[in-house]
Amino acid sequence: MANNKKNNSKRAADTSMSYIGPKLKFEGREAYNLLRTNLMFAIKRNDRNARVIGVTSSIHGEGKSLTAINMAYSIAEGGQRVVLVECDLRLPTLRKKINLPKTTGLSNLLAGINSENATLHKDVLIKNFDVVQAGDIPPNPSELLGSKQFALLIDNLAENYDVVILDLPPVGEVSDALVASKVTDGIVVVVRQDYTQSSDLDYTLRQLQLVNAKIIGFVYNGASSRAKKYGYGYGKKYKYGYAAASNSKK
Ligand SMILES: Nc1ncnc2c1ncn2[C@@H]1O[C@H](COP(=O)(O)OP(=O)(O)O)[C@@H](O)[C@H]1O
Ligand SMILES: [Mg+2]
Known part of the structure; x- marks a missing residue:
């Protein structure tokens, strides 16, 4: 029995744990620090106190959540207050990735079931890095993300943080990310080596x-040194700035 339990918990663990925050190798951390600087230049503060940045991509598995977590970690490490809001309400993964207890989250907040305080995880991984996880899977994610309550919640968070990061769903599959992008000041698009199709x-x-x-730029996820050049190629083709290669596995 004990052995089974051990195996199950091993199976449940997300392999991306070793690519997160303090566990990132030097090259990965440097890439995220560069990304942090680029983001601050790419988005000027407007009438909101915080910069609100969305992270999306074409399909699932390209590394949006990993990128969003590492961006948040790097920003908090740099001394700014950051909140990461998990907006992939259909396929939430943050809880496993950063070992959060199962609590209510964004969907519950938007449905008016819980207060912000009850759903906010404070100082996750590092000081000044707070998280709102997705919460219970709702029947109507697009509707919730397009609601006035969502816009109000983000405005409210923007009052209390320097940076609000939205871990968005993929654009290619459902309309949720497009709907939620309306509350952002800028979008980072994640592209993954040997994974993202250029047509997508x-x-x-x-x-x-x-x-x-x-669109502020791309993050080229899983880049080898050969692929970094490839990453610049994407930036050129689509005429957007190339944000940074990430999670390098040289
Ligand atoms: N650079 C990377 N190196 C190794 N594994 C990665 C990398 N990026 C993502 N992964 C793996 O791919 C999975 C999907 O990443 P995730 O961030 O959840 O993608 P998304 O949010 O875009 O669906 C993760 O569980 C992780 O194990
Ligand atoms: Mg995700």
Whole structure:
């Protein structure tokens, strides 16, 4: 029995744990620090106190959540207050990735079931890094993310943090990310080496442009040194800044 339990918990562990925050190798941490600096230049503070940044990609598995966590970690490490809001309400993964207790989250907040205080995890991984996880899977994610309550919640968080990061769902599969992008000041698009198809990326960028999202740049996830050049190629082709290679596995 004890052995089974051990095996099950091993199976449940997300392999990305070793690519997160303090466990990142030097190259990965440097890439995220560069990304942090680029983001601060790419988005000027507007009438809100905080910069609100969305992280999305074309399909699942490209590394949006990993990127969002590492961005948040790097920003908190740099001394700013950051809150990461898990907006992938259909396929939440933050709880396993950063070992959070199972609590209510964004969906419950938006449905008016819980207060912000009850759902906010404070000082996760490092001081000044707070998290709102997705919460119970709702029947109507697009509706919730397009609601006035969502916009109000983000405005409210923007009052209390320097940076609000939205871990968005993929653009290619459902409309949730496009709907949620409306509350952001800028969007980072994650592209993963040997994974993202350029036709899917074309589609994603067209969709984001149609809703007037401000695409700040790309994160090239899983880049080898050969692929870093490839990453610049993407930036050139699509005429966007190339944010940084990440989670390097040289
Ligand atoms: N650079 C990387 N190196 C190794 N594994 C990665 C890397 N990026 C993502 N992964 C793996 O891919 C899975 C999907 O990543 P995730 O951040 O959850 O993607 P998304 O949020 O885009 O669906 C993670 O569980 C992780 O194990
Ligand atoms: Mg995700």
